[in-house]
Amino acid sequence: MSDLDRLLDELRQRRPSTRITTQRRLVLEALMADPARHHTCEDVAAAVAQHGVKLDQSTVYRILQWLKNAGVVSQTDLGSGSDVYALAGHPPHHHLVCLHCGAIIDVDDAIFAGLRRTLQLAYRFEPRIEHFAIFGMCQACQEHPRTEDDTFEDEMA
Amino acid sequence: MSDLDRLLDELRQRRPSTRITTQRRLVLEALMADPARHHTCEDVAAAVAQHGVKLDQSTVYRILQWLKNAGVVSQTDLGSGSDVYALAGHPPHHHLVCLHCGAIIDVDDAIFAGLRRTLQLAYRFEPRIEHFAIFGMCQACQEHPRTEDDTFEDEMA
DNA sequence: GCTATTATTGCAACTTATTGCAATAGCACA
DNA sequence: TGTGCTATTGCAATAAGTTGCAATAATAGC
Numbered sequence: 001m002s003d004l005d006r007l008l009d010e011l012r013q014r015r016p017s018t019r020i021t022t023q024r025r026l027v028l029e030a031l032m033a034d035p036a037r038h039h040t041c042e043d044v045a046a047a048v049a050q051h052g053v054k055l056d057q058s059t060v061y062r063i064l065q066w067l068k069n070a071g072v073v074s075q076t077d078l079g080s081g082s083d084v085y086a087l088a089g090h091p092p093h094h095h096l097v098c099l100h101c102g103a104i105i106d107v108d109d110a111i112f113a114g115l116r117r118t119l120q121l122a123y124r125f126e127p128r129i130e131h132f133a134i135f136g137m138c139q140a141c142q143e144h145p146r147t148e149d150d151t152f153e154d155e156m157a
Numbered sequence: 158m159s160d161l162d163r164l165l166d167e168l169r170q171r172r173p174s175t176r177i178t179t180q181r182r183l184v185l186e187a188l189m190a191d192p193a194r195h196h197t198c199e200d201v202a203a204a205v206a207q208h209g210v211k212l213d214q215s216t217v218y219r220i221l222q223w224l225k226n227a228g229v230v231s232q233t234d235l236g237s238g239s240d241v242y243a244l245a246g247h248p249p250h251h252h253l254v255c256l257h258c259g260a261i262i263d264v265d266d267a268i269f270a271g272l273r274r275t276l277q278l279a280y281r282f283e284p285r286i287e288h289f290a291i292f293g294m295c296q297a298c299q300e301h302p303r304t305e306d307d308t309f310e311d312e313m314a
Numbered sequence: 315g316c317t318a319t320t321a322t323t324g325c326a327a328c329t330t331a332t333t334g335c336a337a338t339a340g341c342a343c344a
Numbered sequence: 345t346g347t348g349c350t351a352t353t354g355c356a357a358t359a360a361g362t363t364g365c366a367a368t369a370a371t372a373g374c
Contacts (some may be wrong), residue, residue, distance in 0.1 A: 019340045019351055041330085056354050061331060063352095077234075081362090082330060096282045105280060114271040123262060124296035125253045139281035176321055176370045198361085213324050218361065220322095238332090239360065 004028055011070055023048075023055055027063045031073065031087055038076070038084035074131030078104060086131055094132040100141035161185055168227055180205075180212055184220045188230065188244055195233070195241035231288035235261060243288060251289040257298035 007028065008020050030047035031039055039047075041060050048055050064085050067073040073085045079097050094112070096105040112129050119125045164185065165177050187204035188196055196204075198217050205212050221242050224230040230242045236254050251269070253262040269286050276282045 017341095017351070021340070021352065023353070057330090058332070058355080059353055096276065096280060096284070098282075099285065105282065107276075107280065111272060111275050111279075114275075115268060118268050118271075119253065119264075119291070119293070122268075123253060123264065124299070125255075125262065125291075125293055126299055127253070127291050127293035128256065129291065129293075134276070134282075134284050134286065136276070136282055136284035136286075142281070142283055174321070174371095178322065178370070180323070214360090215325080215362070216323055 004032055022053065023059055024063050026051060026053055027060060035087045038086050040082045040084055042082065076131045076133050078133050079135065088130060092130045097133050097135050098138035098141055099135050100137055103138050105138065161189060179210065180216055181220050183208060183210055184217060192244045195243050197239045197241055233288045233290050235290050236292065245287060249287045254290050254292050255295035255298055256292050257294055260295050262295065
């Protein structure tokens with residue numbers, strides 16, 4: 001039994017009314033074919049299309065939401081214009097995004113340990129910090145300042 | 158000289174080519190009329206319209222981006238469908254958003270002190286954590302669990 | 315005050331993402 | 345294997361936000 005089928009099986013067991021459709025299978029297949037990648041909705045649709053099946057974008061979005069709710073994928077806005085989806089890794093990883101140059105720096109999940117504990121203890125809140133983006137300014141751009149509003153965000157727009 | 162004019166003056170001084178337009182003045186006026194509020198683009202447009210001036214939504218968005226880049230307002234996605242904009246407070250405040258019941262819990266900026274320090278020391282990254290939303294599950298919903306994917310996010314959708 | 319320069323606006327078109335609804339297709343059960 | 349229930353899909357419409365471009369208007373310099 002493949003990883004894919006194992007996962008689909010588990011999803012059905014958690015909620016028996018769940019149906020395993022061709023579309024869901026193909027989307028998961030596309031995600032698992034490149035597990036470390038940040039997939040956009042468009043990427044996924046394109047990958048599925050290569051198997052000769054055209055999915056409506058609303059279907060892709062709905063399947064990605066479903067997988068996100070099930071904790072299988074994370075959804076992140078890295079400031080690129082479209083959200084990215086990634087298989088929930090073990091352990092999760094996060095990103096620092098430079099508002100000036102657009103650099104994306106990977107960071108370890110450990111940086112959130114203290115914050116998680118604070119939220120749990122002080123607020124009894126169980127945060128879902130699975131694939132975070134923190135915007136700011138990287139070292140190089142701090143040393144090479146540009147004007148206040150001449151930012152990557154402008155360029156992204 | 159009003160707070161509004163003082164602020165506009167400062168913005169011009171920082172970047173002399175900046176022009177103070179009626180539109181920018183009205184948007185800032187609307188924001189400052191209710192400084193503690195989370196304003197949506199629509200709110201702002203409506204407030205300005207009460208002064209008899211109709212602004213195109215693209216204009217409102219552009220002005221809000223400008224103010225954000227200048228550090229005057231913060232932009233936050235609280236999961237409501239439209240981003241909210243708030244005057245940058247002193248000190249900044251943040252929110253915990255429950256994915257199940259939609260509750261929004263205010264939290265103090267102090268919870269980010271450790272994370273900020275870590276990012277500065279370990280990554281030489283200057284984070285811009287001005288008005289954050291952290292999604293997760295509040296205490297009440299942890300005690301009253303619903304099914305895995307029967308979340309507020311579904312309802313929001 | 316008048317004029318030239320160019321930042322900003324309004325408009326219309328476009329992108330990303332979501333939603334209501336009728337049609338389709340999993341899957342449980344006979 | 346066939347049948348019914350209903351979760352899921354595709355479609356078309358909608359919402360939120362962005363962008364290119366021509367027209368407008370703020371400001372600097374005369």
